[in-house]
Amino acid sequence: MARVPPPAKRSTRSTPREPRTLEPTAPSALRSKDETIPVLRPDLRGYVLEQEVVDGFADRADLSENQRVAIAKLAERFSPDGASDEQKALLAAAQPQPASDLGLALAADEDQLTEDFLAGALADLPESAWRVISNPAEHGSAYPLTSVDLQKLTGATYRQIRYWNEAELLPSQVVDGERRFFATGLAKAFMLFEAEKYQVAAANAVRHGGMDARRVLRLVGASLVENARHAPGGAAAGKLAEAGQLLMRHCAEIVDRPSGKGAHATPKRGVSKRGASKRAHATSSRSAMSSAKRSAKTIAPSRGLSGAKRTTPRMPSASGTSARESAPRSGQSKR
Amino acid sequence: MAARLPWDERPHEFLFHYTYRWRAEAISRTSEFVVGHTPHPRHGTGMFATDIRPGQLPLDEVLRILFNDARPAEILDAVIVVRRDLSVFKAVDQNQFLWSARPTSPEEPGLDLVGLMVGYGQRGVGREYLFPRWVWELWPC
Numbered sequence: 001m002a003r004v005p006p007p008a009k010r011s012t013r014s015t016p017r018e019p020r021t022l023e024p025t026a027p028s029a030l031r032s033k034d035e036t037i038p039v040l041r042p043d044l045r046g047y048v049l050e051q052e053v054v055d056g057f058a059d060r061a062d063l064s065e066n067q068r069v070a071i072a073k074l075a076e077r078f079s080p081d082g083a084s085d086e087q088k089a090l091l092a093a094a095q096p097q098p099a100s101d102l103g104l105a106l107a108a109d110e111d112q113l114t115e116d117f118l119a120g121a122l123a124d125l126p127e128s129a130w131r132v133i134s135n136p137a138e139h140g141s142a143y144p145l146t147s148v149d150l151q152k153l154t155g156a157t158y159r160q161i162r163y164w165n166e167a168e169l170l171p172s173q174v175v176d177g178e179r180r181f182f183a184t185g186l187a188k189a190f191m192l193f194e195a196e197k198y199q200v201a202a203a204n205a206v207r208h209g210g211m212d213a214r215r216v217l218r219l220v221g222a223s224l225v226e227n228a229r230h231a232p233g234g235a236a237a238g239k240l241a242e243a244g245q246l247l248m249r250h251c252a253e254i255v256d257r258p259s260g261k262g263a264h265a266t267p268k269r270g271v272s273k274r275g276a277s278k279r280a281h282a283t284s285s286r287s288a289m290s291s292a293k294r295s296a297k298t299i300a301p302s303r304g305l306s307g308a309k310r311t312t313p314r315m316p317s318a319s320g321t322s323a324r325e326s327a328p329r330s331g332q333s334k335r
Numbered sequence: 336m337a338a339r340l341p342w343d344e345r346p347h348e349f350l351f352h353y354t355y356r357w358r359a360e361a362i363s364r365t366s367e368f369v370v371g372h373t374p375h376p377r378h379g380t381g382m383f384a385t386d387i388r389p390g391q392l393p394l395d396e397v398l399r400i401l402f403n404d405a406r407p408a409e410i411l412d413a414v415i416v417v418r419r420d421l422s423v424f425k426a427v428d429q430n431q432f433l434w435s436a437r438p439t440s441p442e443e444p445g446l447d448l449v450g451l452m453v454g455y456g457q458r459g460v461g462r463e464y465l466f467p468r469w470v471w472e473l474w475p476c
Contacts (some may be wrong), residue, residue: 009429019471020459020461020463020464021465021466021468021471022456022465022468024407028360030357030364034361034364037364037365037366037449039452039453039455040418040450041469042341042416042453042473043341044453044472053469053472053473067476070366070449073450074449077342094442097444098365098442098443099439099440099441099443099444099445100365100367102361103369103445104369104439105363106358106369107370107372107438109438110354110355110358111372113371113374114405114406117406117407127409130407130410131409134355134356134410134412157410160397199449218387236410245462282348318441330475
C-alpha cells in the first residue's frame with residue numbers, strides 16, 4: 001500500500017500583499033471625444049496626465065491650450081514660485097468653455113435615472129441587467145449608445161428598437177447632433193424587452209394620448225380601486241384607492257399632452273372647428289387603436305416558439321454575443 | 336508601493352463624490368462637473384461630496400446615509416476624490432458637503448475641478464474600490 005506523503009509545510013510568515021490597482025488598460029464605459037485634462041496629484045507636488053506622472057507645474061508647449069491652461073491654474077495655486085509669466089498670459093487669455101454636449105447629456109440622464117428609480121419604474125430589473133448598465137464596456141459597448149449597441153446589449157431586434165424609439169418609449173439625449181442612449185435608455189430597453197407585446201402596446205397608447213390612453217388608464221384605475229377594496233386595509237390601501245380614482249378622474253389631463261399624436265389632429269378644410277375636432281378625435285382614436293393593435297402584432301414577440309413566456313433576460317456574454325442568464329428572483333426589489 | 340492610500344493616511348484632507356462609472360470617467364477626463372437639474376430636497380443643486388472614505392463603511396450604509404436609498408446600489412460603482420477645500424465645499428449635513436451651484440446650461444461651463452480633483456477610483460470584481468497605481472506610488476508613506 002502506497003504511503004501518503006505528509007502535506008508540505010507552509011510558511012507562516014506573511015508577505016505584504018500588493019494592493020490591487022485600477023488598470024489603465026481596463027475598457028472604458030464612456031466613449032468620449034473630450035480631451036483629458038491634467039489632474040492634481042494627491043501630494044499636491046505635480047499632476048498626472050494620461051497616466052503620466054509629472055513633478056511640478058511647468059508649462060508644456062507640446063500640450064493643447066486647454067491642458068496648458070489647466071496646468072497654469074495648478075501652478076498658480078500649488079507651485080511655490082506661482083505661475084510663470086507665460087502661464088499668467090495663458091490664464092488671462094483663457095475663455096471659459098461651455099459644457100460639452102456629452103457632459104450635459106450625462107447629467108440629464110442621471111436626473112432621469114434617479115427619477116425613474118425613485119418612482120419604482122426600474123424595480124424589476126435583474127442584477128445581470130444592472131451589471132450591463134454599469135459597465136457596457138464589458139460587452140464591447142460604451143456610452144453614448146447607438147441603436148446597434150442597444151440591440152447587442154439587450155438582445156432586442158432592430159425592429160423592436162426602432163418601434164420603441166419611434167413610440168418615444170426609450171429616453172434618449174442629443175449628443176453632437178445625434179440621438180444617443182444612456183443608462184436610462186438601456187434600462188428601459190431591458191424592461192421593454194421583458195414586457196409582453198400587449199403591455200408595450202398599452203404603454204405606447206398611454207404615451208400618445210387620446211381615447212385609447214384614457215381607456216387604458218381608466219381600466220388601470222378601476223383595477224387599483226378594486227385591489228384596494230380587497231387589500232388588508234391601512235394607509236397603503238387608502239392611497240391605492242385614491243390613486244385609482246385620480247387616474248380615472250384626471251386621465252385626460254394626464255395623457256392628452258399638446259404634442260400627443262393621438263390627442264390633437266389638424267381640422268380638415270371646410271369643416272366646422274367643433275365638428276372637425278370631434279371627427280379628428282374619433283379618427284385619431286381609431287388610428288391610435290389600430291396602431292396599437294398593429295404594433296402588438298408586428299413587434300417581435302417575447303414568447304418563444306413554444307409560446308411559453310420567457311422570463312430570463314437575454315444578456316450579452318463577454319464576447320458580445322447574446323446569452324441567457326439566471327432569472328430574477330420573484331418580486332425582487334432593487335431598493 | 337505604499338500600503339495605504341493617501342485618504343486613509345490623512346482622511347481630513349479629502350472628500351469623496353460617489354457616482355456612476357461612466358459619469359466618473361467623464362468627470363475625471365474633463366475635470367468638470369456638470370450640475371444636473373434635479374435639486375436635493377433640502378440643499379438644492381451642486382456637487383455633493385462626503386468625508387466617508389471608500390471602504391470605510393459598507394456601500395449599502397453609505398447609500399443610506401448619503402442618498403436615503405434613492406440611487407441604485409448596483410451601479411454606484413465609482414468615486415471621485417477631491418481636496419477638502421472648505422472655501423468651496425460647505426458642510427450641509429452630517430458627513431455631507433456641497434459645492435452649491437445652479438444647474439449647468441448649454442451656454443455655460445460646469446464646475447471647474449482643476450486643482451480640486453486628486454483621484455478617481457472604481458469598484459472591481461471583488462466590489463472593493465480600485466485606484467490607479469500612481470495614487471499608491473506617489474504617497475510618501
